[in-house]
Amino acid sequence: MDGEPQYRALLAVDIAGSAGRGDVALGRIRAALSGALRASLAHSGVDWDACLRQDLGDGLRVVAPAGTPKASLVHPLIHELAVRLRAHNRLAAEPAQVRVRLALHAGDVHLGPDGTAVGRPLEVLARLLDAEPARAALAGDRRETVAALLSQHFHEETVCQGRPGIDPASFHQVAVRHKEFTAPGWLHLPGGAPEAAGPAPGADAAARIPDTVRTPDTARMISKASGHGVIYAVQNGTLHIGRTT
Incomplete structure (x- = not known):
């Protein structure tokens, strides 16, 4: 060379x-x-x-x-x-x-x-x-x-x-x-292909039971109509159920 x-x-x-x-x-x-x-x-x-x-x-x-x-x-x-x-x-x-x-x-x-x-x-x-x-x-x-x-x-x-x-x-x-x-x-290793994102385990079940009172450490923000009532949930708070007029 x-x-x-x-x-x-x-x-x-x-x-x-x-x-x-x-x-x-x-x-x-x-x-x-x-x-x-x-x-x-x-x-x-x-x-x-x-x-x-x-x-x-x-x-x-x-x-x-x-x-x-x-x-x-x-x-x-x-x-x-x-x-x-x-x-x-x-x-x-x-x-x-x-x-x-x-x-x-x-x-x-x-x-x-x-x-x-x-x-x-x-x-x-x-x-x-x-x-x-x-x-x-x-x-x-x-x-x-x-x-x-x-x-x-x-x-x-x-x-x-x-x-x-x-x-x-x-x-x-x-x-x-x-x-x-x-x-x-x-x-x-820059990382494998990300898997398809899906709902968290138990998320569907939780959505199907909106009137279950959750403890403060598991409460999540939701707003879902159920029958003639309205459910209000507050993050890390308690559940309040009121009937509409």
């Missing part, structure tokens, strides 16, 4: 469970991931066309442009990617569902005139991408669409800096052991 090494932010994604789906399904999930990642990078202020990208078959490796704020690859990118993949999965059949492991690291890499990149940081990125903690996280909760694993270096320079939109408590330290590589990493 020619020239001095350049410090770059590095990102890699890999589709979980892509093997055995067949060429048609693989083509669709690759396209869905590429579109979601491109949109998420744009939302984070990163120019897709200015990135160095390498096709990993069932994933992508991205070398961000020089000067890219590393924190932007944490927030809003991880959240945006998770949201976009959840939206895709809601409308996709099972063979076209997309859930990914995502790795983040940064360091000095050598860039060739043909757009290739080499260097130890890229090896670290590959080990993070294949590490067991992220694999286990996706296997444990089917609602999760992204399991992000950050290197210690990346975590220290982004999550630990108190930047808006990044909650340090949502990152958990894990041991990364893959082949000859052993190092601490930080796992982040």
Whole structure:
């Protein structure tokens, strides 16, 4: 490689469970991931066309442009990617569902005139991408669409800096052991798809029995007509029943 090494932010994604789906399904999930990642990078202020990208078959490796704020690859990118993949999965059949492991690291890499990149940081990125903690996280909760694993270096320079939109408590330290590589990493799960909201347990039953006097610690605000009377309930108060004229 020619020239001095350049410090770059590095990102890699890999589709979980892509093997055995067949060429048609693989083509669709690759396209869905590429579109979601491109949109998420744009939302984070990163120019897709200015990135160095390498096709990993069932994933992508991205070398961000020089000067890219590393924190932007944490927030809003991880959240945006998770949201976009959840939206895709809601409308996709099972063979076209997309859930990914995502790795983040940064360091000095050598860039060739043909757009290739080499260097130890890229090896670290590959080990993070294949590490067991992220694999286990996706296997444990089917609602999760992204399991992000950050290197210690990346975590220290982004999550630990108190930047808006990044909650340090949502990152958990894990041991990364893959082949000859052993190092601490930080796992982040942006959250599974929210379940459909429904009434609280017992809410329907309570509505069907409006004249039951509730104790002050369970009283709720209601206003419901029953027969020829009107019931008035006050939060944390008592029930008053009066007859209309």
